[in-house]
Amino acid sequence: TAGLALAGCAGGDSGGASSTGAAGSDGYKIAFVQGVAGDEFYISMQCGIEAAAKEAGATVTTQGPEKFDPTLQKPLVDSVVASKPDALLIAPTDVKAMEAPLKAAADAGIKVVLVDTTVEDPSFAVSAIASDNVGGGEAAFKAIQDAHPDGGKVLVVSVDPGISTTDARVEGFQKAAEADSKFEYLGVQYSHNEPATAAEIVTAALQKDPDIVGIFAANLFAAEGTATGVQQAGKQDSVTIVGFDAGPAQVKQLKAGTVQALVAQEPATIGQDGVEQAIAALDGGSPEKEIQTGFTILTKDNIDGDGADAVYKSS
Numbered sequence: 001t002a003g004l005a006l007a008g009c010a011g012g013d014s015g016g017a018s019s020t021g022a023a024g025s026d027g028y029k030i031a032f033v034q035g036v037a038g039d040e041f042y043i044s045m046q047c048g049i050e051a052a053a054k055e056a057g058a059t060v061t062t063q064g065p066e067k068f069d070p071t072l073q074k075p076l077v078d079s080v081v082a083s084k085p086d087a088l089l090i091a092p093t094d095v096k097a098m099e100a101p102l103k104a105a106a107d108a109g110i111k112v113v114l115v116d117t118t119v120e121d122p123s124f125a126v127s128a129i130a131s132d133n134v135g136g137g138e139a140a141f142k143a144i145q146d147a148h149p150d151g152g153k154v155l156v157v158s159v160d161p162g163i164s165t166t167d168a169r170v171e172g173f174q175k176a177a178e179a180d181s182k183f184e185y186l187g188v189q190y191s192h193n194e195p196a197t198a199a200e201i202v203t204a205a206l207q208k209d210p211d212i213v214g215i216f217a218a219n220l221f222a223a224e225g226t227a228t229g230v231q232q233a234g235k236q237d238s239v240t241i242v243g244f245d246a247g248p249a250q251v252k253q254l255k256a257g258t259v260q261a262l263v264a265q266e267p268a269t270i271g272q273d274g275v276e277q278a279i280a281a282l283d284g285g286s287p288e289k290e291i292q293t294g295f296t297i298l299t300k301d302n303i304d305g306d307g308a309d310a311v312y313k314s315s
């Protein structure tokens with residue numbers, strides 16, 4: 001993976017905008033808009049983008065909204081469009097709400113590349129790059145299935161409906177769970193990307209159904225709160241937690257045994273691919289319309305070996 005090659009990436013700017021690139025460079029200007037600022041997944045992606053841009057002599061400006069919320073992301077996009085970058089790499093926060101502003105960016109002549117999330121009709125984008133999110137959801141169920149061959153109740157904690165990635169993960173998990181009659185799918189609840197809300201959802205769910213055997217947390221912040229909720233309910237010995245994403249805190253929890261498996265995406269690769277496709281489009285080449293990147297299932301058994309490469313950066 002690109003992970004190790006990127007050690008030392010500055011990234012980690014959780015607040016306002018950051019930029020990198022040679023001063024006075026006459027290379028392409030790339031703007032990156034994250035789904036949310038301060039999220040280690042997007043920090044690792046930023047590292048991949050900056051490394052690839054540096055190689056191509058391009059400059060990068062990175063910004064992210066304070067929350068994973070289209071009403072906060074749209075004004076950022078509008079101001080980025082007004083600054084006329086050559087390309088915009090973006091993780092749209094909603095399949096519907098972000099479509100028009102991004103189409104407007106493309107209509108203004110900016111090459112738009114969707115990284116991680118997408119929109120309902122991405123035809124205006126030169127490329128869309130994402131993990132196999134349905135496959136990741138299926139793999140998450142398989143990890144619970146392996147730990148509980150006799151079956152039982154399973155729950156999903158996601159972010160918000162209308163996010164392409166997490167919706168696809170839920171879909172993959174649900175289909176796999178419903179295909180095994182030994183399991184009872186309790187449905188999905190939404191944490192709005194707040195760990196505290198995820199923890200409340202989980203403690204309430206465990207009060208109602210104390211025999212839950214597995215919980216799938218569909219992103220980093222859902223996983224953080226799910227682990228807290230299971231601990232608070234004192235259920236760490238009977239509930240298997242599988243989280244999407246491998247931030248430093250999640251990996252610590254995996255090693256400590258408070259979380260049993262993680263689905264680690266390749267955010268730096270998504271970012272590097274994004275830059276390459278943007279530059280292909282700008283140079284008049286033929287970018288790939290869609291690219292699917294891989295994931296790794298991390299457990300206590302493989303995290304100290306090759307799995308360590310899959311851990312995201314925190315700064």
Ligand code: T6T
Nearest residue numbers: 039041116165219220221245
């Ligand atoms: O799981 C990632 C990303 O793929 C998703 O679209 C939103 O949440 C994360 O950024 C993790 O917090």
